[in-house]
Amino acid sequence: MAVLAYARVSTQDQHLTGQLEALKAAGAETIFKEKISGARADRPQLAKLMAVLQPGDVVLVTKLDRLGRSTRELLDLIERIGKAGAAFRSLGDPLWDTSSSQGRLLSTLLAAIAEFERDLIRERTGEGRTRAKAAGVKFGRKPKLSEYQRKEALRRRAAGETLAEIAKSYAVDISMISRLR
Template sequence: MAVLGYARVSTRDQHLTGQIEALKEAGATTIYREKVSGVRADRPQLAKLMLALQAGDVVVVTKLDRLGRSTRELLDLIEQIGSAGAAFRSLGDPLFDTTSSQGRLLLAVLAAIASFERDLIRERTTEGRKRAMAEGKRFGRKPKLTDFQRKEALKRRAAGETLAEIANTYAVNVSMISRLSRKSTDR
């Protein structure tokens, strides 16, 4: 069993010293350090820490925001730590300690709330999309060619013009004209 610390500051001007001292006091034998914004998904030292985790290890941070910026990200990282058979502890947030039953309960409740929130967002999005479709709204990019241009392009293709000539006229890719031709023959 090892105690692994993770220290992070957002800018080059900030210092890791205070975090490193607190992590050493908490028994961290290895400390992964980085100077990178928590918003960035690519945090190499955090990735190394996650790969080094073994069953029985404890990951320690000075505060929750050092590990992640959003609730969802924090819960995902803590779940990954748990999946590796390790525990998580935040020195500045004593309730976030998966080595205790209270900490595990709090995380389970937060995970359930986050899941509930995702479901609500999905439902609202689906309802909004259905309403918009019923009102005749179209989704996705606007077509590069109008209906008239598509019909005209098909007529020109039937008259023997090359795909490249037609595509150049409308400033579109040859593949678009090719798809138009295929769709008209499929009908």
């Protein structure tokens, strides 16, 4: 069981010193640190931390906002930590300790609320899509070939012209011509 910590500040002008001291005092053995905006999805040090997690490890941060900027992102990361068999703890937010039953309850409740919210969004999106279709809105990319061009390409195929020649004349990929029925 290792105590792995993550420390982050958003700008190069900010300093990690306070976080590093608090994490070391709390028993962090390895600290992954970076100066990068939390809004960025590609945080290399966080990715490294997630990659080395082992069952029984504890991931430690000074405050929740150091790990994730949105509730959804935070819950997703905590879920990934849990799936790795590790626990999560925030020094500044004592309820967030997934090694305790209270922390697991809080995580479960918030995850359930987030899932409920995702379902509501999915339902509203589906209803909006249905209304749009009923109003005649077409979804997806505009076809590269018109109906006339498709029929003409099929006639040319039937006449023995090669797929490559037909595709080149319409400036499309050979696979598009081969899929025409």
